Amino acid sequence: VKYAVFGTATVGRTIAGRLDELGHEVIMGTRDPEETVSRATQDAYGNPPWSAWSAEHPRVALPMFAEAAGAAEVLVNATSGTASVSVFSALPASSVDGKTIVDIANPLDFSGGMPPALDPVGTDSLGEQLQRAMPSARVVKTLNTMGAHIMVAPATLTGDHTVFVSGDDPAAKVEVAALLEEFGWPSGSIVDVGDITTARGTEMLLPLWLRLWGAFGNADFNFHIQR
Numbered sequence: 001v002k003y004a005v006f007g008t009a010t011v012g013r014t015i016a017g018r019l020d021e022l023g024h025e026v027i028m029g030t031r032d033p034e035e036t037v038s039r040a041t042q043d044a045y046g047n048p049p050w051s052a053w054s055a056e057h058p059r060v061a062l063p064m065f066a067e068a069a070g071a072a073e074v075l076v077n078a079t080s081g082t083a084s085v086s087v088f089s090a091l092p093a094s095s096v097d098g099k100t101i102v103d104i105a106n107p108l109d110f111s112g113g114m115p116p117a118l119d120p121v122g123t124d125s126l127g128e129q130l131q132r133a134m135p136s137a138r139v140v141k142t143l144n145t146m147g148a149h150i151m152v153a154p155a156t157l158t159g160d161h162t163v164f165v166s167g168d169d170p171a172a173k174v175e176v177a178a179l180l181e182e183f184g185w186p187s188g189s190i191v192d193v194g195d196i197t198t199a200r201g202t203e204m205l206l207p208l209w210l211r212l213w214g215a216f217g218n219a220d221f222n223f224h225i226q227r
């Protein structure tokens with residue numbers, strides 16, 4: 001399977017790096033490859049410039065979003081949540097037709113300061129907005145409820161903990177569950193919550209996640225559903 005990971009920050013690099021390590025073909029997408037490559041300073045989260053990450057992952061190319069989408073079979077959304085709908089709406093329908101879109105983004109609005117607000121919230125979700133923007137694609141929301149380092153290495157935390165999947169297409173969710181298992185998630189930890197409207201619930205875990213992050217002082221934790 002050839003993956004295109006949209007987003008060159010913490011989540012995009014973490015997912016693309018893990019896919020590369022697992023031997024998958026992976027490319028990344030960005031707004032302006034030249035500008036991203038020429039950034040010389042750390043980003044807002046303290047990540048080194050793109051060139052440093054790229055030097056360690058020479059097989060991972062960095063075209064513009066549309067070119068990356070056209071070249072891949074599965075797309076991963078690791079763009080900032082307020083930009084995701086415009087990024088994916090701009091893609092030609094032919095480059096997303098029938099493809100699985102793994103949506104990891106959270107619609108966090110930082111314009112009012114910290115903690116960020118969720119927008120949309122309650123009666124809609126970013127997962128649904130993306131599915132509406134790309135009706136011929138198969139959007140699966142997952143991995144958005146934990147820190148990036150846990151997404152690809154769940155054994156970082158001892159004991160059982162949970163990853164949620166939401167989406168309208170059962171076959172796409174099976175594909176995504178198989179990818180999660182490749183990342184190291186035991187099948188019993190993968191909870192299929194239901195159709196894409198259930199992304200409302202997993203996105204609404206973010207206000208709690210952010211406050212726990214503040215309380216614990218680090219992101220080394222995850223949610224665990226005990227039945």
Ligand SMILES: NC(=O)c1ccc[n+]([C@@H]2O[C@H](COP(=O)([O-])OP(=O)(O)OC[C@H]3O[C@@H](n4cnc5c(N)ncnc54)[C@H](OP(=O)(O)O)[C@@H]3O)[C@@H](O)[C@H]2O)c1
Nearest residue numbers: 007008009010011030031078079080081083105106147148
């Ligand atoms: N950080 C985490 O541990 C974590 C955990 C769970 C979920 N998430 C979610 O995952 C997503 C990625 O998070 P992140 O921390 O890696 O980085 P981020 O800063 O939220 O997003 C960075 C990416 O978004 C793109 N972007 C930003 N503004 C844009 C715009 N106006 N138009 C088009 N693209 C734009 C950037 O594109 P360029 O490459 O062109 O600069 C960059 O690739 C977010 O939605 C976040 O809520 C993050």
